[in-house]
Structure formats: structure tokens, C-alpha cells
Amino acid sequence: MATLPNSSNRAEELRRAFDRAFAEPHPTKDYNTDDLLCVGVSGDPFALRMSETAGLLVDRKIVPLPSSRTEFLGVLGFRGEIVPVYDLGALLGYDERKAGRWNALVRAENTIALAFGQFEGHAHVARGDIVPAERLGNGPVYIQEVARVGTIIRPIVSIAALLEAINKRDDLPQMIKEEP
């Protein structure tokens, strides 16, 4: 059969490639880059560090709860847990209050979800393309760095700072309320 020599050559080639794969060093993590989730809030580009998030949910039902905090949208259920949902736009100072389709899960002491309108993709960004942001006037303290992703400059939302601000608010409910 005429095809046999070719087949055995091909098999030999594959076998060599397979063996060679073991001889090569393991790919190591590139510590000079950061993974970012690119998100859109009211049409403006932002980024979240993937290392600060624990998951991304889309189109989850958010149950509104009565609250005095406008940035608090309600709760959603995730794997048997009740997760409070905050509006990322409202936390960043945007007036428009419209629950986004996307929720980034943030694991802190309690899991929290940050809702936003557009998910624009994942970016692998060199550290050199991330620079400290200058705080302008009374701008939110959650933006401490900006990243260049392609041709777009994206402010990186510091989730740690955001959580600190959420936790600091003194109108969080107390575990026990006094009966009147």
C-alpha cells in the first residue's frame, strides 16, 4: 500500500514530538503580567484584577431588598449562599442606577457581587502598562492604577479599597437589634 510509509513517518514524527514535550521545561507563570477583566460602566471602560475576583455570573436574578443605600441592589443566590449585590457604577459615582447583566463575585469575609453593564473581555497586560493613577479632586478612592489595554486606557478598580469602603459604612445592620 502506497500510503503506509507516509503514515509510519507521521507516526514517528508524532512520537518524537511527544517525547520532546517531556524534555522541555514546564512553562512558568509570567510574573511580569497581570490578568484583567475589562468591564464597561455606563459606556466608560474599567478593569478589575482577576486575582481579586472569584467568578463572573451573567443574568442571575437579583432580588431587591429594602435599604437606605442606593448602591445596594439586593441579593442573589449562588451555590446556596445569599450574596449581596452592589452596583459598581453607583460605587464609582455614576448617577445612572440600572442593574447590569454581569456580576463579578468577590470573595472577602462574605462573598459580594459587583453588578456592571458590559463585559468586554479578558486582558493579559504587562506590568509596565499599568501605572499609578493620580487622584483627581474628589474622585473615588477606588481607582489607584490605570492600565493600557490595546489602545484604551482603563482605570483599574481596586476591589480591596471598594470592600473597605463598603465595610466602613456605619449603617450596616447590627447582628442584634433592640426591640422597641
Added chain:
Amino acid sequence: MSMRPDPYKYFRVEARELLDQLVQGALSLEKGVFAPELVPKLLRLAHTLKGAARVVKQVEIAEFAHAVEEALVPLRDQAKPFSQELARHAFELLDAIEERLKHLEPPREAESEPAPRPPADELLRTVRVDIGEMDALLDGILEANTQLGSVRRALGTLERARGVADLLLAQLASPRTRGAEGQPDLGPAARTSAWAEELRAEIVALDRQLTSSADQLERELRQVRQRAEQLRLLPANAVFASLERTARDVAQTAGKRVAFETKGGEARLDAHVLATIHGALVQVVRNAVAHGIETEAERTQAGKPTAGRVLVEVARVGNRVAFRCQDDGRGVDLEAVRRAAQKKGILSKDTEHLRLDELVQLLLKGGLTTARTVSEMSGRGIGLDVVRDAASRLGAEVTLKTEAGRGSALEIVVPISLSSLDALMVEVAGMTTAIPLDAVRGAFHIRTADAARLAGADSIVYEGNALPFLPLAYPLREKVSPGHNGGPGVAVVVGTDSELAAIGVDRLVGIMNVVMRPLPRVAPVDPVVAGAALDAEGNPQIIVDPAVVVGMARRGDRPASAPEVPRAAPVLVVDDSLTTRMLEQSILESAGYQVDCAVSGEEALEKARQRQYALFLVDIEMPGMDGFTFVEQTRADPFLREIPSILVTSRSSAEDRRRGQAVGARAYIAKSEFDQAHLLRTIRTLVGNNQ
């Protein structure tokens, strides 16, 4: 991680169950309960325990169990009564078995740190499943349910595909695809037609199969989940037997008589909470009997019954559970607390005139005892320290009420981690919300005559009395739905006999057993929300705190921000054409409206009677009931007549417009002139901007 083999894994569970039943039985015998089958039952239990202990080579336990048998045999033969001496002997033997059982701890994981968790209460070992495993099971089931949602969505896709196939068939059947003179062209078109037929048949079969299996899966999963959730919880009475035993032991040692009572034992609570609270309750009961209850002679002198009463009660209060221990003894000697505090240097001369509640707080701080002598049972001042420690671990509040000569009541109020409760499910502003059933006194439809008065009023007549009325939408900060005749459709009467209020809801959904979970600390919610339960699809449902709602209704509270965050009723799109439905739905949703769809006038009427809508967007030409008839019927229905309708149609004759107007449609939009902006403007004019 490897575990060392645990040879006593099953023995521990079995022995624990047998021992609990033996203790319970011995307590009944001691109280003089006469039941002919009791002694033989106890003999069987002791015998089973003996056999099981021998199998795992626990010789001592086997011997003690044998001794219990020996002690009980004369009772069966009615040779002896269950004397005090016999009781003491039996309890000593059971205690000895208990002690040996404690030494049969499971081996710890070799690499793990010493377990920092609070010691699990021995009594609660009868939870045979690992709670972590159970949680994982629950998570899995929830997630499976969520997946089921995807199957449901796939069914939607299938429905649309079927629509396309229908369309294809219709197109193929039209004259243009037929051959000359109406004769069917048996060429490519015929083959395509055959394929389309086949496609349709396949889809219909698949649709049927998927629907049936999804229904079944949903039903099965719901049952499994309910069972699993119940397993995760324990009835509060799991700790009652050992509390009764404590009361008995202390009373006997101190030479007192005690009648021990319990209440609320059926409440199912998180095993962790029960395990932690159990140690504290043992101390509280011990204190009540040792310090509170007087001797028979003292009680007779004080004109009280000779047996002191100790009542342990478990009750749910909003999002917390109260464990109360009440006695009718002498009350806490606050002067003795003052003296003890001064002696220890905690209280200086200038704080001598502390108020009663401050002295109580001092006592709760711990380290103080008012007992004159230290006994085996109490008097070292550590009892309340144990209570304080358990309370701090559970984030609980402890209060003590005491009255000289009348008794004391100590209450530990614990925030709920998990608890199950029966709830009345109601719908408010499109959301299903739970009201704990134990607070519900009744429910009634709000009559048309009442409705107008309700619009601005804050009371309603129920069984001849005027009750404060509050639409539940207000405390939930939802827009009060216009509802039937301008108000909520149903009033639910909640509260206690002395403090009742009626709360308005859109409709009643039914009664369900739900598992209440606390809301995370970072959820800044109003106190009206006691917690949340997860529905079959894993989405949260609000559980309201009836006490808060009743309080608001009675005070006439109306949150100021209520009207600022309206969430409007949805728009109902009624059209038999899939394309038009999808197009209109997407336009309306993009503009921030909630949308429901119906494929026929009949379905739309059915939906409109179940849910509150802001507007109907109706096609005229539909198979069955047409758009004119639909509008006419809604206008004739007293519950639906106020909801505006817009007719959307490909017919644009003046006659049709006139007919539309005559049946009561508020606007008429021709498909040929269809313009997104015009549609939205029209809707806004009729119902406002609902974003």
C-alpha cells in the same frame, strides 16, 4: 489526606442513641410513669447496647449495660418498685457508660491542626451526617436546579425552532412555491417539504420528552432538597432530655423537688447553635435549681407549691431564637451580688447604689457567686461564665429578669444561622415574599367597597374591629401596585392577639416550609427583612419580620423614600407571531420595562388575572380570541378595566381604528408605521417612565 481507620464509627452513633433512650426511660420511671411496655423496652435497649459493645470489644461498656439489665429485671417481674436508690444506681451506670463513650472519639487527621472548633455536644452526635457533606449536597442540588433553568430555556429555543419549522412549511405550501396551475412541484421543494415535516416531527417529540423530564427532575429535586435541608436541622427538643436530667440530678443532690417543663421543642434549628447553646442551658438550669428553687420547707412557708417549677422554652423572635429558662424560686439575691462584688473589689464604695439592671449586668459578667457553699453542682461562680462564653461565640444577647420571692427568667437570644419555618407565601410587586405562618391570624380579600377607602386610609375593618393597615410594599420600599381597584388585593392579618395589624399584599401564593438563612452582614437591609430563603431555583426570597411590620403599621410609618424607587408592574405583550413578540419584548426591555408575553388572547387573560400589569400591548389578528375581544373583556373586568391597552396591527383602516377606540383601546399602532421611538413615547404617556 489520609484518615486513620475509625473502628467505633458506627458503634458511637448506635450507643449514643441507645443511651439517650435509656436515660429518657429512666427519667420516666422515676417520675412514676406507668407504662407496661416501658421496662421491657429498656431491657431490650440495655441488651442491645451490651451486645454492640461486645462486638467492638468495649468490655466495660458491656458490663455496665449488663448491670443496667440486672437492675431493671426485678421491675419487669414487679418484684420491686423503681425506688430512689434504684434510680441513683441506674443513673450512675448510665453516666459511667456516657463517660466511656466520650473516650471513643474519632481519630483526628494526622496532618491537620488541632481542631479549634467548639466541642460538639455529645448529645448532638445523632446527626449522622457530616454537616460539611450535607452542605455540599445542598449546594449540588441547588446548582442542579439552576441547570434545570437552562433546560427550561432550551425548551424555549425548541419552541421557537418549532415556530420556524411551521413557518417553513407554510411558506412551502404557498402558491409561489408550487408548480404551474397549482399542481405540486415534486422536485426540490417537495423534498424540502418532507425534510421540514420530519424536522417538525422530531422537534415535537423532543419537546415532549424534554418537558416531561424537566418536570420530573424539578419535582424530584425539590423533594430531595427539602429532605436534605430538614436533615441539616435538629429539633430543639434534642437538648431537652439532658436538661431534664440536670434538673433532676441537682434537685436530688440539694434535697429539693422540681417540676421540669419544656415548650417549643419542635422548632428545628441549626445543629451548631444547639450544640453550643446546650452547655449554657445546662448551667442555666443548674443555677435555677441550685440557687433559685427553694427547699420544700421554704416553699411551703412562702405559700408556694412544694415542687419548684422550671420552664425551658424555645421561641423564634424575628430573625433570632430565644432560649428562656424561667423558675418560680426566690429570685437572685441582688444584695448578695453587691456584697460579693465588694468583697472581690469589683465594686467600690461610690458605686454602692447601683441600679438593679446594673447589678444584673455585673452578675452576668461572671466570676461572682452568691452561694454560701461550693457544692458539686454549683457555687463556683462559673455557671454564668459558661453562659457568657456561649453567648459571645454565637453573637447572642443575654438578659436576666429577677424578682425577689417570685423567681427569675434568663433569656439567651441567638441570631439564627438556619432554621426552618412554615410561611405564608405572598406576592408583592411581582416578588414572592414569605410571612412566618405563626404570626398570621387570617387573610381576606379586600372588597371593592373597602378599596377606595384604603387608598389613603391606614385602617381596615376585620371581624368588627378597625386594624391598622399597611401595604407590605411600603416597608419593602416597592411601589404600591395599583392592584385591583386601586389597592392591594388581599389583607393578611398578622401579629399577636394584643398587637394586630393588616398588611396588604397583591395575592396569596400558598403555604410552604422554608429554611430561613440570615442575610450577610454586608447587606445593609431595613429591619423589616428577617432573613431569606432560597427557592427551588436557588434564588433568594424575602422573609419579613412580622413584628417590625406590625410596629410600622401601628405607628403609621411610611418610609419617606418609598415612592422614589418605584419598580413598575410589567407590560404584557400579546401576539401570536414569535417575531413580533421578540421584537416588542426587546424594545421594551431595552427601555427598562419588565415584559411578559402571551401567544393568544386567552392566555393573556389568564395571565392578567394572576399578575398585576401596567399595560397590554395587543395584536388584533390572532387565532381564537382577537385583540378587540381581548380589550373588550379587560374593560368589562372590574379588576382589569384600569389597565391601558395599545392595539398593534397590520390592519390600518379607519374602521379598525374606530373599532379599537370603541372597545376601549387607549392607542392604536399600525405595524406598517411601526417606529420604536413612537411606541415608547406612547407607552410612557400611558404608564410613565418605568426605569
